[in-house]
Amino acid sequence: MKLTTALILPTLALANPLAVRQEDRAKFIGQFRTEGNGCPAGSVSVALSGEGQFVNEFATVTLRSYRVQVGPTIPPTEQNKQCRVFLDVRFPLGCQAVTFGNTLTGAVQLDPGATGTYQRAYVLPTAQLTGNRPADLQFTSANFPDYIQNEGVAARVTVQNEGQRTLPYSLEGGLSLQRGPNNNANATLSNDVWSVGITQQARCCKPPEPSFS
Numbered sequence: 001m002k003l004t005t006a007l008i009l010p011t012l013a014l015a016n017p018l019a020v021r022q023e024d025r026a027k028f029i030g031q032f033r034t035e036g037n038g039c040p041a042g043s044v045s046v047a048l049s050g051e052g053q054f055v056n057e058f059a060t061v062t063l064r065s066y067r068v069q070v071g072p073t074i075p076p077t078e079q080n081k082q083c084r085v086f087l088d089v090r091f092p093l094g095c096q097a098v099t100f101g102n103t104l105t106g107a108v109q110l111d112p113g114a115t116g117t118y119q120r121a122y123v124l125p126t127a128q129l130t131g132n133r134p135a136d137l138q139f140t141s142a143n144f145p146d147y148i149q150n151e152g153v154a155a156r157v158t159v160q161n162e163g164q165r166t167l168p169y170s171l172e173g174g175l176s177l178q179r180g181p182n183n184n185a186n187a188t189l190s191n192d193v194w195s196v197g198i199t200q201q202a203r204c205c206k207p208p209e210p211s212f213s
Contacts, residue, residue, distance in 0.1 A: 038081035113182030
């Protein structure tokens with residue numbers, strides 16, 4: 001079923017998140033789906049967490065196959081991969097201002113001459129978002145073997161009826177590796193975990209700034 005929301009023109013800032021009653025909070029509901037050769041069916045799992053009024057406001061997505069690699073014996077099909085993970089979020093009726101805090105973790109192993117790129121976008125259908133198209137992550141052999149990337153996305157959603165309350169919030173990305181002039185370089189790059197939380201939310205009021213904390 002296609003779900004839609006009405007938009008408010010600017011993305012708005014959040015008031016005190018503790019002022020939102022439990023029944024008026026946006027929450028993950030545990031349903032998800034995936035698309036792309038980087039996260040085929042069966043390779044992704046999702047766990048929800050939270051306490052008290054914050055139950056199901058945090059999700060941990062484990063991506064077991066979202067990795068690329070290059071090397072003299074590795075086929076070109078392993079050099080570029082795409083993945084889209086959609087997490088269903090249930091919103092309260094009315095207008096809700098929300099900040100999603102995203103943490104991406106993965107491993108990097110690059111021989112000299114190899115480089116990697118991770119392109120990302122965060123999407124919530126029909127909503128205006130701030131911070132949802134961060135700059136590409138660039139990796140070289142000088143990087144540490146593991147990375148942690150924190151990114152905040154602010155949104156404002158107006159739900160007019162019960163049938164509009166569930167929307168898919170998604171991470172849409174592309175991993176790629178290049179060997180440059182060193183044709184013998186070996187490299188791997190992965191995104192192993194996407195941790196996402198609804199870190200702030202309130203009934204709509206004044207204009208928002210995306211925030212991770």
